[in-house]
Amino acid sequence: AQVPSAGRWLALCLVIGLGVLAKQMMLVFPLLMFLFAATQKEHRHLLRRPGFWLCILGALSFMTPVVLWNIKHDWITAKHTAEHFNAEEGSRLSDALQFPVIQAAMYSILSWGLVITVLFSAIRRWASLDGRARYLVWFSAPGLAFVALMVLRQHVNENWPAVYYVAAFVLAGGLAPAKWIKPALWTGAVMTLLLHLVVPLADKTGIPAEKLGDMRGWSESGRAIGEHLAKVPRPEQTFIYVLGHRHAASQLAFHLPEHPRVYRWNRHPYPESQYEIWPSAADKLGWDAFIVEPLTGESKDPNRPLEFFVRRNFESVEPLGQVEIPLGAEAVRRFNLFLGRNMLRYPESKDAQIAADPKLQRRYEEKETPTPP
Numbered sequence: 001a002q003v004p005s006a007g008r009w010l011a012l013c014l015v016i017g018l019g020v021l022a023k024q025m026m027l028v029f030p031l032l033m034f035l036f037a038a039t040q041k042e043h044r045h046l047l048r049r050p051g052f053w054l055c056i057l058g059a060l061s062f063m064t065p066v067v068l069w070n071i072k073h074d075w076i077t078a079k080h081t082a083e084h085f086n087a088e089e090g091s092r093l094s095d096a097l098q099f100p101v102i103q104a105a106m107y108s109i110l111s112w113g114l115v116i117t118v119l120f121s122a123i124r125r126w127a128s129l130d131g132r133a134r135y136l137v138w139f140s141a142p143g144l145a146f147v148a149l150m151v152l153r154q155h156v157n158e159n160w161p162a163v164y165y166v167a168a169f170v171l172a173g174g175l176a177p178a179k180w181i182k183p184a185l186w187t188g189a190v191m192t193l194l195l196h197l198v199v200p201l202a203d204k205t206g207i208p209a210e211k212l213g214d215m216r217g218w219s220e221s222g223r224a225i226g227e228h229l230a231k232v233p234r235p236e237q238t239f240i241y242v243l244g245h246r247h248a249a250s251q252l253a254f255h256l257p258e259h260p261r262v263y264r265w266n267r268h269p270y271p272e273s274q275y276e277i278w279p280s281a282a283d284k285l286g287w288d289a290f291i292v293e294p295l296t297g298e299s300k301d302p303n304r305p306l307e308f309f310v311r312r313n314f315e316s317v318e319p320l321g322q323v324e325i326p327l328g329a330e331a332v333r334r335f336n337l338f339l340g341r342n343m344l345r346y347p348e349s350k351d352a353q354i355a356a357d358p359k360l361q362r363r364y365e366e367k368e369t370p371t372p373p
Helices: 006-022 024-039 041-048 050-061 064-072 076-083 093-107 109-124 131-138 141-151 162-175 178-205 218-229 246-255 350-356 359-368
Strands: 238-242 262-264 288-294 314-328 331-343
Touching: 006 024, 006 050, 024 041, 024 050, 024 131, 024 141, 024 162, 064 076, 093 109, 093 141, 109 131, 109 141, 109 162, 109 178, 131 141, 131 162, 141 162, 218 246, 218 288, 218 314, 218 331, 238 246, 246 262, 246 288, 288 314, 350 359
Parallel strands: 238 262, 238 288
Antiparallel strands: 288 331, 314 331
């Protein structure tokens, strides 16, 4: 059997190493490499080659900065990853049945059906497959099967199995009958076009589309909020501070006029997003803050005052009004806007502020508890 050259091992090492820095799922690649070599007699000799192990060790060494950072931050990445396997809420039967339908819609019905059919056919004809086809099956079928089992016990995001479809589509292109390929490609192209039209059509027609809710209306939101932002008294010394989920901060960073720098308040003491890793606004003492609070979750009440652990860090806070963006089918996205004047302290997380001053918990409860009529 052909032995890869040192240059090929090095190239593979770099690809996997850069891959694991981009996406954690790439860590599955070395494991599948080992399983493929260990189970295929004609390729088992690779396990005796120093290049194989040096490639894997070299690729994993790219994770050194990530591991060192996690050691200093209580292994927050590991905890976040572990949450993906939390089955406390379980999986409803409707979710489990809906998952393959969504997968088919994402990859187009014929293309997805072609891939799944070819995978089943390849597994059934395993003994007659050559090494290349077996390699592609190893890098697709086990992962897809694992995700399918996960769907039966917990919620699974639709994009999680995407990494396993890469090898599956290559396999389908090589093993599927030629007469199937062209219809699948055309169907995929049409489905892709239609999916790109779903968002504007849903907005125009008012068709209810719950899963599109987070995607719609952000251009309008950015323009409407930008009108208020343009009126702040000290524009050169005003930073944008967004509460709530990181999605709101990300969308506004893109859709606000001129794409300004956006900061996010995290109520938790551990990082929840890239905004807690990027530089904060802690160096902007004395500045004003244009504060955007999406009215979702516990902040749905439009009359709810600004979060206590944010407002206490400014000399004064004044409401600037509310923005409402219709999303169709009676759905509305709402924001409360505030101007925090003269930042006295950078608003740390709720727990950090209470740890620094335990009396704040009682003051918070007194201020947030409604007065009996």
